[in-house]
Amino acid sequence: MLAEIITIGDEILIGQVIDSNSAFIGKELNEIGIDVYQITSIKDDKQHILSALEEARSRVDVVLVTGGLGPTNDDITKHTICEYFDDTLVQNDEVLEHVEKLFAKYVSTPISDVNRQQALVPSTSTVLMNLYGTAPGMWLEKENKVFVSMPGVPYEMKGLMRGEVLPRLQKRFNRPYIVHKTILTYGMGESALAEKIEDWETSLPSFIKLAYLPNFGSVRLRLSGRGVDKRLLDETIEAKIVVLKSLIGDIIIGYEDGETIETRIGKLLVEQSKTIAVAESCTGGKIAESFTANAGVSSYFNGGVVVYATQSKIDILGIDESVIKKYTVTSAQVAEAMALSVKEKFKSDYAIATTGNAGPSKGDGDVEVGTVFIAIATPSRVFSKKFLFSNLRERTIGNAVNKSFELLLNELLSL
Numbered sequence: 001m002l003a004e005i006i007t008i009g010d011e012i013l014i015g016q017v018i019d020s021n022s023a024f025i026g027k028e029l030n031e032i033g034i035d036v037y038q039i040t041s042i043k044d045d046k047q048h049i050l051s052a053l054e055e056a057r058s059r060v061d062v063v064l065v066t067g068g069l070g071p072t073n074d075d076i077t078k079h080t081i082c083e084y085f086d087d088t089l090v091q092n093d094e095v096l097e098h099v100e101k102l103f104a105k106y107v108s109t110p111i112s113d114v115n116r117q118q119a120l121v122p123s124t125s126t127v128l129m130n131l132y133g134t135a136p137g138m139w140l141e142k143e144n145k146v147f148v149s150m151p152g153v154p155y156e157m158k159g160l161m162r163g164e165v166l167p168r169l170q171k172r173f174n175r176p177y178i179v180h181k182t183i184l185t186y187g188m189g190e191s192a193l194a195e196k197i198e199d200w201e202t203s204l205p206s207f208i209k210l211a212y213l214p215n216f217g218s219v220r221l222r223l224s225g226r227g228v229d230k231r232l233l234d235e236t237i238e239a240k241i242v243v244l245k246s247l248i249g250d251i252i253i254g255y256e257d258g259e260t261i262e263t264r265i266g267k268l269l270v271e272q273s274k275t276i277a278v279a280e281s282c283t284g285g286k287i288a289e290s291f292t293a294n295a296g297v298s299s300y301f302n303g304g305v306v307v308y309a310t311q312s313k314i315d316i317l318g319i320d321e322s323v324i325k326k327y328t329v330t331s332a333q334v335a336e337a338m339a340l341s342v343k344e345k346f347k348s349d350y351a352i353a354t355t356g357n358a359g360p361s362k363g364d365g366d367v368e369v370g371t372v373f374i375a376i377a378t379p380s381r382v383f384s385k386k387f388l389f390s391n392l393r394e395r396t397i398g399n400a401v402n403k404s405f406e407l408l409l410n411e412l413l414s415l
Contacts, residue, residue: 001175002037002060003029006052008067008077009152012041021066021157028161033175034062044068049080057145062169067152069135071114078120078138081149085140087122092136095119095127099134128164132156137164146172177230181237182213182256183221185248186406190214193221197247200240208236216398217406220256253409261405262290268412269300269350274379276408277346278304279317279338281329282356282372286401302346307338313355317341330355330367332384335375339384343377350411351377352404356387358396372400376407 005025011017019041026036037060042048049068056063068077082089096119103111118134121127128137128148133156138149148165150157185193190212194201201210207227213220223240225233245252254264269276278287288304291297305316310329313319319337327333338353356372369391375384385407389399 001034001062001173003034003062003064004037004056004060005039006049006056006063006065007039007041007152008044008049008065009041010043012067013043020154021152024154024158025064025066025161028166029062029064029169030178030180032166032170033178034169034173035178044076046076046080046083049077050084053081053084053147057142057147061145061173063145063147064165065147065149066157069118069149069151071118071134077149078122081138081140081147082122085122085124085142087124089120090123092119092121092127094129095121095136098129102134128160130156130160131163132159139165139168176226176228177233179225179230179233179237181223181241183223183241183244183252184218184254184256184261185221185251186218186253186261186402186409187251188219188248190219193219193248193251197244200243200247204240205236207233208240215402216395217402218261222256253406261402261409263294265405265409265412266291266294266297266300268409272412272415274349275300275302275346276350276352277302277342277348278351279342279353280304280306281308281313281338281354282358283354283397283400283404284308286397287352287354287404290401290405302348304346305342313338317345328366330357330371330373332373332375332386335373335384336377336382339375339377340382349379350408351375352408353377353384354400354404356396356400358393358400359391360393370396372396372403374400374404374407376404376411378411 005022007019007022012019022039029036040052042052068075096116099115099118100111115134121136121138122140124140126139128139130136133151133153135151137160140147150160204210208223208225211222213222223237225237227233253261280287285306291301307313307316310324314321317338318341319334323333323337335353335355338355339351343351353375354372357367357369359369370389372387372389373384375382387403389396
């Protein structure tokens with residue numbers, strides 16, 4: 001059971017807009033047992049669209065198209081789909097009523113004939129009502145292949161996928177079960193990890209595959225099972241994870257399905273009735289951003305400061321200028337002073353502080369690019385560690401964020 005995703009828009013091809021739609025669609029299709037064979041991004045060009053539709057039809061069972069459904073002249077998808085299906089556009093009264101209601105309720109300018117044209121759809125299509133916008137989704141079939149056209153606006157597309165497309169696909173096709181389980185590990189590189197679990201990986205049955213997904217300071221191990229017996233898939237994967245834990249249990253911090261390292265830390269802080277604050281220099285607020293991406297974070301995250309320049313560390317956190325002059329701004333002493341200060345200012349139980357040189361220049365300090373000191377303040381002590389990550393700025397920042405979480409998690413688990 002194969003699908004292809006086609007995204008339409010010059011803005012994607014020139015890098016002005018990131019194609020997040022395909023990632024979402026691919027994940028949702030996989031959850032219901034449909035494999036994505038190919039993802040194609042194309043221009044707002046009639047011949048390009050026609051060729052892409054025909055090529056996809058020859059490869060897959062389901063073709064999902066996003067983009068090109070707006071009311072302006074450069075949005076030609078709907079007309080091109082009509083040509084591909086040798087169809088004509090007709091007015092759908094339900095869509096027209098919906099568009100008029102949206103304008104009356106949310107738009108200050110009067111509705112125009114251009115906006116009313118959103119209610120035009122191919123006569124042979126099944127209309128999929130877009131609750132969050134004016135462009136409807138359209139479901140068409142040709143030679144037993146399904147074509148679905150959706151708007152490119154992400155929240156509109158997601159609403160249609162969840163409310164209309166996925167339920168219809170599940171009803172329309174018999175699909176195998178696809179089960180994924182992703183284990184999160186921290187503190188061991190990909191090659192060392194692969195060597196340690198080589199025999200375990202070799203023992204996996206043919207219907208279960210392992211993928212290594214490395215990131216800053218971490219490796220995700222994704223087990224994927226495929227078959228007609230979901231119970232067998234679940235039980236086999238869980239049994240293999242039990243064996244895996246006996247090999248690398250010390251670096252497994254959880255599972256990707258709803259529990260990142262930040263959410264794991266949050267749960268532990270809530271269980272222990274503790275709170276945390278952060279003082280960030282080289283990480284520039286990324287640690288705080290990771291915490292606050294989770295719902296309910298106010299129960300354990302008291303707040304944080306970004307003190308990027310040396311003077312801000314002195315003015316805001318009250319770091320002793322003599323300490324900075326003696327040890328430099330990128331030092332264990334300054335990192336620990338930052339952690340203790342932010343912990344006190346936000347009246348938290350724990351604190352994370354980062355100071356370092358992410359590059360590409362040396363900035364206020366004189367240390368090697370990629371040097372980072374991370375400090376953790378706890379209810380009873382403060383400690384810090386020095387790291388030399390990379391001469392690539394993005395990689396250094398990402399590694400610093402993840403290593404901060406790893407240090408804090410280990411501290412919380414040691415209680």
